[in-house]
Amino acid sequence: MPDMDDDQLLAALELPAEERKAGAYSPLQERVIAGFEDIVRFAKENGRCPSHGEDRDIFERLYAVRLDRLREQAEFHDLLVPLDEFGLLSGGMDGDQAHEPEDDEALLAELEIEEQPDSITTLKHVRPHAEINAADEVARRTPCPDFDAFKPLFGRMRTDLEVGARRTRPFQRDAEIKQGDFFILGGQMAYVAEIGEEFRTDQDRRNARMRVVYDNGTESRGLMRSFQRALYKDEAGRRITEPEAGPLFDAGEDDPPELPSGDESxxxxxxxxxxxxxxxxxxxxxxxxxxxxxxxxxxxxxxxxxxxxxxxxxxxxxxxxxxxxxxxxxxxxxxxxxxxxxxxxxxxxxxxxxxxxxxxxxxxxxxxxxxxxxxxxxxxxxxxxxxxxxxxxxxxxx
Structure with missing residues (x-):
C-alpha cells in the first residue's frame, strides 16, 4: 500500500473527530482511535467483525474497508491494541468476507463515494447517514399493502412477454426510468408505480424518490439512481420494452415486416x-x-x-x-x-x-x-x- 501523509490517511479512513483529553493524542491519533472504536462497537453489537459484500449494510462495508486498512497500518497497532478487546487487528472474529468488486472504482461507486483524481484511496464527500440509508433502500423490500391493485398488471406483462408483444433488453448505465416502466431485477419483475419530485444530486445528476412494486408482493421506496445502479450491476437486469405499436409481424429495425411462412397448413x-x-x-x-x-x-x-x-x-x-x-x-x-x-x-x-x-x-x-x-x-x-x-x-x- 503506498505511503500516505496525514491528510490523505484521514480522508481515506473518514474518521470523525471527537473530543478527548487535550494533548493526550495528536489529531491524527484521535481520529484513528475514534474510527476504530466504531468498529469495536459494531463487533460487540453483532458478535463478529464487519464484512464485505453487497448484502451487507453500507456502513458495515465502510467499517470493513477501514478495518482492512488499519490492519495494514502497523504504525497504529500499538495505539489501538489496548482498545482491541476482540483481537480485530490480528484477524479475530472473522466474518463472512464476501468478495468485493475487483477494483477500487467499482467499490467506491457501490459505496456512493465519489472518486477523487489525486488518489483512488482518498475517500471524500461521503454523503450524510440519512441519504446513504435512503440510497440503500432499493434492497429493502417490504410487503406491498395494495398488491391486489398491481397483480393484474404483472399477469398481463407476463402474457405479453410470452406472445412476443414485449421484449426484454439489457439495462444501460444511467438509462431513463419513467413511471409505469417494467424491469426485471434480481429475478423479480419490478413495476415503477410512483416517481416523486425530481431533484439534483451534489454531482448535478437527476434523482427522485420512487415506489417500486415487485411481482412477489413486495415493494421498495428508494432513490432512482440507486435503482438504476442495481439494474446495471445485475447481470440479468433487464428493461421490459413497450408493446409493439401496430405491426403484427416481427421484424428487425431495418427489415420489412413479413408474414410467417412455411409448408404447414x-x-x-x-x-x-x-x-x-x-x-x-x-x-x-x-x-x-x-x-x-x-x-x-x-x-x-x-x-x-x-x-x-x-x-x-x-x-x-x-x-x-x-x-x-x-x-x-x-x-x-x-x-x-x-x-x-x-x-x-x-x-x-x-x-x-x-x-x-x-x-x-x-x-x-x-x-x-x-x-x-x-x-x-x-x-x-x-x-x-x-x-x-x-x-x-x-x-x-x-
Missing part, C-alpha cells in the same frame, strides 16, 4: 364459451377464444369442460378459417400479439384447486376477428392495429 378457430360464470356470461357476446390447430377441430375441443384453456365449460364454434403455406405456431403467437390489449384478465381454479389464467380469450367482436383474418390473407394486416376503445382495426398512424 392450419385452421384458425374462433370459439364462444357456454360457461355460466357471471364474469364470463356478462361478456359472452364479445368474448372469444382464438386459436390455431393443425389437427381435427372436434378432437381439439374434446373434454373442454375439464380444461382451463376452455374456461372449464363447453364451447360453441363461431368461425373457422383454413390457411396454407404458413407456420401455425408463429401465426397463433402473432394473432395473440395483435389482440393482446384486449386479452381477458381472469383467474380460474382448475379441478385440483390450482389457479390458472387462460391466455387465448379476447374481448373482441366476431366481425373484427373476421376482418383481421382477411387482412392476414391479403397481407395488409401489417398496416393496421387493434384499437381497444373503438373495438375496431385502425390504420397505423391514424
Amino acid at each position: 392450419g385452421t384458425i378457430y374462433v370459439l364462444r364459451s357456454r360457461s355460466r360464470d357471471p364474469r364470463i356470461a356478462a361478456n359472452r357476446a364479445v368474448l372469444h377464444k382464438i386459436g390455431v390447430t393443425g389437427n381435427d377441430l372436434p378432437k381439439r375441443l374434446a373434454g373442454a369442460e375439464r380444461d382451463p384453456t376452455f374456461l372449464l365449460a363447453g364451447v360453441e364454434v363461431m368461425a373457422t378459417y383454413r390457411l396454407y403455406q404458413i407456420n401455425r405456431s408463429k401465426l397463433e403467437r402473432l394473432v395473440h400479439r395483435f389482440f393482446s390489449a384486449a386479452r381477458l384478465d381472469l383467474e380460474l381454479k382448475d379441478r385440483f384447486g390450482n389457479p390458472v389464467r387462460p391466455q387465448e380469450w379476447f374481448l373482441v367482436p366476431l366481425p373484427v376477428i373476421d376482418e383481421a383474418v382477411r387482412r392476414i390473407e391479403d397481407r395488409s394486416i401489417v398496416d393496421y392495429k387493434y384499437d381497444v376503445e373503438s373495438a375496431s382495426l385502425r390504420p397505423i398512424g391514424a
